[in-house]
Amino acid sequence: MDSLSQIALGAAVGVAVMGRRTAVWKAAAWGAVAGTLPDLDVLIDHGDPIRNMVLHRAETHAPFWLTLFALPFGALVAWLSGQRTLWRRWMLAMWLALVTHPLLDAMTVYGTQLGLPFTNHPYGVGSVFIIDPAYTLPLLVGTLWALRSGGTGRGLAANAAGLVLSTAYLAWGVWAQQHVTQVARAALAAQGIVAERLLVTPAPLNTLLWRVVAVQGDAYHEGFRSVLDRGPAMAFDRFDRGTALWPAVQALDGAQRIAAFSHGFYALDATDGRLHITDLRMGQQPAYVFRFAIAQRQGDAWVPLPVAEQLGMRPAVGRAWAWLWRRALGQPVPPPR
Incomplete structure (x- = not known):
């Protein structure tokens, strides 16, 4: 997914896990950092555009390696936050913020190598586009509400609601994909x-x-x-x-x-x-x-x-945008070529 979606997801996860145990802004900020870290592999130049493409979402997106990284990273965050006694909770928060990044990426069609170091198979469900405001907005609204409320019960509930709604949207995408697949198979056969x-x-x-x-x-x-x-x-x-x-x-x-x-x-x-x-x-x-x-x-x-x-x-x-929304609303207009 795009960087904003990953930042929003990481921040929401951080707030949800830490709750009232720390300041909301700390949980959101560190969650956003963890949600961004896996994509720093784009800074690595493998010397060829094709290699840069296929080696993106590799080791930095593998839950195995992210789990190992989350242990010292969570302890570091607890120390920097002045909450050393909460190191276990910070580890959990950082681990979830890290691993939800590749899991979300795997819902797109690009290809995420979740199984490294055991397999380099690029997994891609392809049920959500890489940028989709309907997924990102609930996360942003929920996290901002929590920040503005200063960690009150309503703010934390709004943050949790944002996570539930965004996840439900992913589930809707999987259902819609399966529905269209069935229609497409029948149409192709006909x-x-x-x-x-x-x-x-x-x-x-x-x-x-x-x-x-x-x-x-x-x-x-x-x-x-x-x-x-x-x-x-x-x-x-x-x-x-x-x-x-x-x-x-x-x-x-x-x-x-x-x-x-x-x-x-x-x-x-x-x-x-x-x-x-x-x-x-x-x-x-x-x-x-x-x-x-x-x-x-x-x-x-x-x-x-x-x-x-x-x-x-x-x-x-201009042409693509006009066609996209007319066609999405069910109008039988041919695609721009």
Whole structure:
């Protein structure tokens, strides 16, 4: 999730665990710090944009390592807060603020390596967009209420309510995702599309509109479904995956990493003498965040670039915004291309 959501979650968790045992501002401040710490791995440059992408949300997002870190970190926070006798409670607060960060991240589609050091599998439920105000606002309101109230019963209750509402919103997202998945499978089958892989993930900033990607051989099909849509019909657009180009890049580290990290939701294309690989999970046709140039044409061969180049695109904001909310409300308008 975005940094503001993680700060808000960490602060709310800190306040909930510490309660009246310390000043609300201390619990919120240290919770916010703990909620931010896992994302500091973005400051590490692995020397290549693809490696930077796939190695984000790795060790710093693994509950095993975060648990080990929480022990000395919680003791340090207790000492800095002048509450050494409460070190166990501070450890618990910091541990929960730390581990809820990757658990929330895993609800997005990106990929969080929760199982390190035992497995580097990137887990991603994909039931909430990376930025969603409906998730973040209850946390902010509840924590701010607690801060303004100075730790009174009502303030702490408001903070707890913010945590309950935000968690309930995540549960709603999982339900909506499963509902759209069922509709999409039926619609694909009705159109004779046999999906080898199926991705259902929310469009930006909401959980009303969902994007569906079905991979079938050398093509992928993209469609959109609002929970407010009526009837079982869904429209899908077909796009080439460029699988014929795979033999030219299958030995490249970057191509292998994207193929694995995206769980097979990738496409290849050759444009202007360069070969590109795209993670199809984040963005929508034709604008994707993670698109990389990995090789260039020299004669009859594709020669790997020394370092991959990220060429992510974003759609025209005005057109995309207008379409997004009309489509989310159930209007059958085609996506901007």
